[in-house]
Amino acid sequence: MSVLNEISQLIGDVKGKKPLVHHITNYVTVNDCANMVLAMGGSPVMADDLAEVEEMLAFASALVINIGTLNERTIQSMITAGKKANQLGVPVILDPVGVGATTLRTETAAILLKEVRFAVIRGNMSEIKMIAGLNVQIKGVDSIASEENGIEIAKALAVKLGSVVAITGAVDIVASLDHVCKISNGDKMLADVTGTGCMSTSLIGTFAGVTKDYFLAAIAGITIMGLSGELAKERLTKDQGIGTFKVNLFDEISKMSAETLLSRGKVE
Amino acid sequence: MSVLNEISQLIGDVKGKKPLVHHITNYVTVNDCANMVLAMGGSPVMADDLAEVEEMLAFASALVINIGTLNERTIQSMITAGKKANQLGVPVILDPVGVGATTLRTETAAILLKEVRFAVIRGNMSEIKMIAGLNVQIKGVDSIASEENGIEIAKALAVKLGSVVAITGAVDIVASLDHVCKISNGDKMLADVTGTGCMSTSLIGTFAGVTKDYFLAAIAGITIMGLSGELAKERLTKDQGIGTFKVNLFDEISKMSAETLLSRGKVE
């Protein structure tokens, strides 16, 4: 069965199982992440206090850790929740937002990578290069790194960490220990909405809640976000702009069907 | 005068008085809650630090306490603000998001119910059953409980706590010490947007800011949310989805008129 066929089936699995996706995430894009999970058919829960994260995981099908806004309180919760998820066999997805921009982010990512086994790590090229220990220029949370050699970088990091590694950009790359693929869906307007990276990570978490094939889950989340971006752009009229694009994006996620994915998905 | 006539008049009262609705709420849906209050004609204020919650209440017409994301700092603020509101005669509305899902949520709700008199408590069936001490299965913050016996459960809890109790679901139930009503407005797409429960609670708070009849305030908030959901759905075209639905929902709240409410409200 083709990859597109396989991820098409995951759409139905999410709507059937309605996986609970526990997030410890930033306060900037948290609402959009929750609505993404719902639009796809999952059930989001955001809980970040140390006193409840382990208990909440008892019901969860996946845990998303996003370091977009950090503080001492939530860092502790991330570590504790990540370890507990590992014990329970709940897949953990990492979005290392802005890693490298500050020591706090870099050290937090390092501690998380040391203490927690991640099923998938998704970042932009700057973030993934930083995690891979490569030389990279950082400016805030938006990537300014060259996208050359993405496949090699993703593969090497996947092997080093034993996680699926996804790099999103003009072309997206997903690598596991023994596979790699490129996804060519997407539209550059996606970069003009804050948190589309975070939202992709939340979609990966949603799919990781219904399959143990995390390589497939990562491809599903990224392909569906990119394709929805394309469709959102196509519906824009001349007098519309980024506000309507974002609304359309959520429309397209909620309407995404196996048929659309099979006919428009560009995974190789 | 019919209930629909009475709640129709409250719409004008809100626009005339512009009640300040103080929220101590979660960071997931806080923006939508603020925009809901504004769309209805009220004035929202979100302030959660212990150092300012009592002072902010001096101007407030209602206080909404929503436990969607808890931490030690905000729990203290909730208790202190709730007690102060009781002293000042400011009605307090509770949204016990995800109570039962974790000990932190359950214990926080228990402390709040012990220390604060609530004018209205609004939750989904899982949450209300949990507060009523009934046996219930919990999974995250979305309800999976059976909606049978809602009227009996709401009435018993209203009597036990001396609060108006509202259960929202396929059919909504509102009970006071001596009255009960069912509301049949709504659309299932409302469950696919995060925070429509929170937003209903914020609308109840807005109406509780202009009437001492909190039973009526609860009916008003819930009916208007449900009816706006219906109207939002009716305007959807075939190529639209959940993003446009949410936009339409805010449109309909802001346009809600006594006429629409009288002709389309389903309160019995």
Added chain:
Amino acid sequence: MSVLNEISQLIGDVKGKKPLVHHITNYVTVNDCANMVLAMGGSPVMADDLAEVEEMLAFASALVINIGTLNERTIQSMITAGKKANQLGVPVILDPVGVGATTLRTETAAILLKEVRFAVIRGNMSEIKMIAGLNVQIKGVDSIASEENGIEIAKALAVKLGSVVAITGAVDIVASLDHVCKISNGDKMLADVTGTGCMSTSLIGTFAGVTKDYFLAAIAGITIMGLSGELAKERLTKDQGIGTFKVNLFDEISKMSAETLLSRGKVE
């Protein structure tokens, strides 16, 4: 060159330089502020922990401090970041949300004004009067103060603090040490969306990231927000309301051109 010509050129400068605008802001409107900066062509970053704010400033072209939701942790970060920005020559913009409503807000604003030099301070009439030490009635975070004598108040405060002072309302006023101007763009629906004040401040921060003329940056941010509000309102059809207005607002910001600004801007 006219003021409108000058601010028209800033639009291109923002898209060319993509200034990083560091925010320490409230959790209510943070997502909209980030999306505003992106829609205009800047790059937003939200980081509020004391452990990283100074380091993040190393890349920043401007710092926006918004006191919409305060707590002890973020107050320290605001003071430290503001001082560091002063050292680095990064312009700091203050949005004193709800100052006067509580002692915490009033004292925090006072400390910030004592410890940090602000390039621009933007508030509604209640907030600016409060900062100017004038007698003013406060209710929550929405202004209820008279808009009389705005020019005198703004000029006096600009001289006293050595900052550009902007008062937004039915007519907006911007004053520097030696200049003052009035902006007549805008639509009253802007007041029905939470955070349009915060978003204006974020736009000012974005423009302050590409020019050292902070008087001009303030005029640019406020004029573009007001004009986008007008255009957003003009596109509304009869069956639409505040939800669509907000979407249109982001559309218009992202589409704003020098031509539109030159033909429709009302700056005198």
